[in-house]
Amino acid sequence: MRNNCEESITVVCRCEEITIEEIREWIERGYDSFSELKRILRVGMGPCQGRGCRDIVMREISRAHHIPMDEVDPGTVRAPSKPVKIALLAFGKEE
Amino acid sequence: MECKNRADVVIIGAGIVGASTAYNLAKLGVKDVVILDRGTLCGGSTGSCGAGIRAQWGSEMNCRLAIAAIDIFEQLDDELGLPVGLNQGGYLLVAYSEEEFETLKTAMALQNKLGIKSKVVSLEEAREICPALDASDAVGFTFHARDGHADPFLTTFAYVEAAKRLGVSFYRKTECIGIKVEGDRVRGVSTTKGEIDADIVINCSGAYSHVVAKMAGVDIPNWGERHEIMITEPVAPGVCPPMLMSFSGNYYIQQRPHGSIICGMSPDGHEQSFDTSSSWRFAAEMSKKLVRLLPSVKGVRVVRLWAGLYDMTPDGSPIIGETDVKNFYHSTGYSGHGFMLGPVTGRILAQSITGAKPDIDFSTLDYRRFEQGELIVEHSIT
Numbered sequence: 001m002r003n004n005c006e007e008s009i010t011v012v013c014r015c016e017e018i019t020i021e022e023i024r025e026w027i028e029r030g031y032d033s034f035s036e037l038k039r040i041l042r043v044g045m046g047p048c049q050g051r052g053c054r055d056i057v058m059r060e061i062s063r064a065h066h067i068p069m070d071e072v073d074p075g076t077v078r079a080p081s082k083p084v085k086i087a088l089l090a091f092g093k094e095e
Numbered sequence: 096m097e098c099k100n101r102a103d104v105v106i107i108g109a110g111i112v113g114a115s116t117a118y119n120l121a122k123l124g125v126k127d128v129v130i131l132d133r134g135t136l137c138g139g140s141t142g143s144c145g146a147g148i149r150a151q152w153g154s155e156m157n158c159r160l161a162i163a164a165i166d167i168f169e170q171l172d173d174e175l176g177l178p179v180g181l182n183q184g185g186y187l188l189v190a191y192s193e194e195e196f197e198t199l200k201t202a203m204a205l206q207n208k209l210g211i212k213s214k215v216v217s218l219e220e221a222r223e224i225c226p227a228l229d230a231s232d233a234v235g236f237t238f239h240a241r242d243g244h245a246d247p248f249l250t251t252f253a254y255v256e257a258a259k260r261l262g263v264s265f266y267r268k269t270e271c272i273g274i275k276v277e278g279d280r281v282r283g284v285s286t287t288k289g290e291i292d293a294d295i296v297i298n299c300s301g302a303y304s305h306v307v308a309k310m311a312g313v314d315i316p317n318w319g320e321r322h323e324i325m326i327t328e329p330v331a332p333g334v335c336p337p338m339l340m341s342f343s344g345n346y347y348i349q350q351r352p353h354g355s356i357i358c359g360m361s362p363d364g365h366e367q368s369f370d371t372s373s374s375w376r377f378a379a380e381m382s383k384k385l386v387r388l389l390p391s392v393k394g395v396r397v398v399r400l401w402a403g404l405y406d407m408t409p410d411g412s413p414i415i416g417e418t419d420v421k422n423f424y425h426s427t428g429y430s431g432h433g434f435m436l437g438p439v440t441g442r443i444l445a446q447s448i449t450g451a452k453p454d455i456d457f458s459t460l461d462y463r464r465f466e467q468g469e470l471i472v473e474h475s476i477t
């Protein structure tokens with residue numbers, strides 16, 4: 001789908017290059033939480049950890065499944081809240 | 096979605112094991128299979144695992160199961176109609192003493208006998224396989240090129256989607272809260288969405304399997320154990336394409352095809368736990384190992400820490416088969432290797448349930464082995 005220039009291609013998750021079409025395809029299969037779409041598509045798994053795409057994906061879920069935004073399951077946000085260098089974790093300093 | 100109140104088979108748990116079992120039952124012609132999960136797909140151990148696949152085992156049973164699983168993985172995209180993300184960069188096992196190297200070589204002899212083409216490699220060869228490796232303190236290595244990993248999410252979703260196409264019903268957010276037993280046989284399950292009568296019930300609930308077994312009055316000696324893991328931002332490929340693993344060194348490290356490095360280690364002892372929180376202590380210890388083994392990664396950033404549960408048994412091998420309650424089956428206790436075994440154990444259990452001869456005789460994995468003292472001896476685990 002991504003190679004077809006005729007299609008509109010909207011990248012939702014810039015880190016992992018996930019398009020809105022891919023998101024909609026899996027929402028149509030019945031999945032209705034951010035975690036499920038993250039697992040199958042890797043949306044939100046990159047360096048920004050969903051800061052850029054979580055809201056867009058949740059809005060799609062809300063629209064497709066007719067549930068209010070605040071009832072869409074946003075999933076878990078995992079530590080660290082900002083990426084940390086391995087050397088800092090290992091030695092307490094960046095060297 | 097309305098739940099059915101009757102099924103031929105109810106499977107409790109939609110991790111890799113339940114998903115594979117559901118798909119294989121439907122493929123063998125069982126009409127009415129229900130798979131349910133109190134959360135959703137991959138909400139348990141499967142979603143938190145390292146997803147490594149290896150045939151370098153020390154017991155004949157694990158070798159047979161694992162190589163059969165690799166055969167399945169190699170054609171699974173075609174079979175299921177969706178990609179599972181298989182990547183065969185091999186497993187490079189590292190020994191840090193002569194004694195440990197001997198154990199690896201003994202295991203290798205067994206593997207070779209069973210058709211697994213593992214081999215000893217030199218330090219130079221190890222560096223070719225794993226370019227960033229600094230393992231001057233290692234005594235020896237073994238390698239098997241068909242080992243590797245697959246994507247646990249893609250694999251489990253692919254099984255469930257294929258199962259659904261064959262008529263399997265998948266109920267999310269449906270918790271099993273009771274198992275109905277009449278006389279000596281199972282009759283169905285009670286769930287948070289209602290009762291489902293069933294001829295056969297299969298417990299695939301991972302680290303909660305002993306809790307679910309108890310609902311049918313069956314005791315199994317399993318327990319949950321917390322294992323931590325972390326992943327880095329993507330970096331240029333070629334750092335550590337194989338799964339780099341050591342039993343005494345207590346680590347597994349691998350760079351995924353899209354560039355992230357994933358790594359984990361086992362906790363001290365075997366404390367029983369349902370806790371899946373992360374600790375900075377793990378991040379620090381794991382990072383020290385990383386810097387020692389792959390010095391060039393020290394500036395790479397860790398983006399995510401998490402933890403999951405191993406469903407442990409006293410001998411670290413799974414429990415598969417019927418219980419004292421007729422038609423109530425287990426497929427549990429996979430410790431740190433259920434992702435790789437799920438594709439094959441789902442198949443052989445489905446074969447056995449439908450009256451076909453299983454590809455691999457798994458009768459020694461009966462849960463009564465613990466009472467009878469017939470444990471499966473496996474040295475190739477941490």
Ligand SMILES: Cc1cc2nc3c(=O)[nH]c(=O)nc-3n(C[C@H](O)[C@H](O)[C@H](O)COP(=O)(O)OP(=O)(O)OC[C@H]3O[C@@H](n4cnc5c(N)ncnc54)[C@H](O)[C@@H]3O)c2cc1C
Nearest residue numbers: 108110112133139140141144145147271301403433434435
């Ligand atoms: C950090 C870590 C690294 C690992 N690395 C590897 C590896 O490299 N290779 C490998 O092969 N394996 C690995 N494993 C092990 C592997 O994850 C497990 O063996 C495997 O996922 C087990 O699958 P399962 O389907 O049995 O269990 P799970 O995936 O846990 O599935 C069980 C499901 O049952 C559900 N459930 C529980 N109770 C109920 C109930 N009462 N009602 C309804 N549903 C219920 C849960 O929600 C869950 O989804 C690792 C595990 C961890 C934690």
